[in-house]
Amino acid sequence: MKFGGTSVGDQECIGRVVGILNHYHTAGNELCVVVSAMSGVTDQLHAIAAEIEGVRDDPPIDTFITSMRTRHGKVVQAVAPGEYDTVMEVIDERLCNLKNILTAVHNLRELTPRSRDYIISFGERLSALIVSAALREAGVPSLALSGCEAGIRTTDRHGCAAVLPESRTHIQSHVIPLLGDSVPVIMGYMGCTGDGIVTTLGRSGSDYSAAIVGAAIDADEIWIWTDVDGVMTADPRLIEDARVLPSVSYHEAMELSFFGAKVLHPRSIEPAMQRGILVRVKNTFNPAAAGSCVMDTSTPDHRVVKAITYIDKVSLINITGAQMVGRPGVARAIFSALAELEVNVMMISQGSSEANISLIVDDEHLAAALAALNEVMQRGYIQEVGHDRNVVAVAVVGVGMAGSPGISGRIFTALGREKINLMMISQGSSEVNVSFVVKQADGQRAVRVLHDEFGLAKES
Secondary structure (H helix, E strand, O other), rough: OEEEOHHOOOOOHHHHHHHHHHHHHHHHOOOOOOEEOOOOHHHHHHHHHHHHHHOOOOOOOOHHHHHHHHHHHHHHHHHOHHHHHHHHHHHHHHHHHHHHHHHHHHOOOOOOOHHHHHHOOHHHHHHHHHHHHHHHHHHOOEEEEEEHHOOEOOOOOOOOOOOOHHHHHHHHHHHHOOOOEEEEEEEEEEEEEOOOEEEOOOOOOHHHHHHHHHHHHHOOOOEEEEEOOOOOOOOOOOOOOOOOOOOOEHHHHHHHOOOOOOOOOOHHHHHHHHHOEEEEEEEEEOOOOEEEEEEEOOOOOOOOOEEEEEEEEEEEEEEEEHHHOOOOHHHHHHHHHHHOOOOOOEEEEEEOOEEEEOOOOOOOHHHHHHHHHHHHHOOOOOEEEEEEEEEEEEEEEOOHHOOOHHHHHHHHHHHHHHHOOOOOEEOOOOOOOEEEEEHHHHHHHHHHHHHHHOOOOOOO
């Protein structure tokens, strides 16, 4: 069971989590728990690390450490008063370590990727300690483990490390012996290299941690506890009548997570899929709700489309040039240059004339992408590179679309009726996903139009 930041956000939330775990533990289930940092803490760690790197005098380190101790100490007092002194001693030790690394960053005026990973891992270092103590307070034996102590071994790509295959053996030897009477609480989002250097797994990496641990211990199910009732047909903040999907396939869930659905981390599906483990999405604040199941094949549905989602904060890049036509090696030059600067390309579309390639990248990668493509242009492979930041990518997802004629026609006809202009279209050979790009101002309206077109609203 993985609990996200909102699920462990304060003493009331952690009390609710302990009640859930106690219920299932008492019922005789073997449980392993992965937790995120308390809501907002990781963002605060990112912010303080960036701030102190540039500030010259009087960095606000002491104020920050005090606020962290106050917030977490208040929660310990509420959920584990019998262990307050013991837990606070460990918290103070960890906050001292955090203060030391922040001071070093300030003195050196340098924040390396390795230092950043170490700093932003402290949210989970504190939250797991508290959840484990709260379980013991409730009479459930528990031990808190860092990702490294749990056996999660990763590459050394700081900020977005990948878990190595050898982790499976390490996790089995470190975690399985604790199951049964005890409930281990593992710090999500983090692991370590073979040399013990702390790494992080990228944003929402706690889902990835849970999937890796669940797959390694051959869990019967992996439960992702969050703050919504399950995987939905659209973002409920945009579409009021969005509906919870009882089940989605692994492939549908992966497409949805890649295209902005924040319930699951994109990399959290594959480990479960490889082992055939059911992933259940549940709401910590409404545990009686059935939630959604992610499995090999989803429940049959008369709707060929399952869900509509979109990604904002992306940029469209158009690459053009007559010299691209019929010239071998152009694509290799483009994508090798982008890979060299670690630019992640989210969507690709190329016209049959070969004179144009369109890409979608995250806004944060735009500057690096343009620098890489400028170098390719200097080498004569391409003539012009243009970009547009005011766009969103929309994805229409559903395994029922495969082999069903007319789906693309319905999509584009519905958008045309609303005079929504398509700037780029992309579809994979699996036919599970039709993606397109529209102006940012049209994004939410496009989702609304297609949600209605395919009858995805709540059933009466």
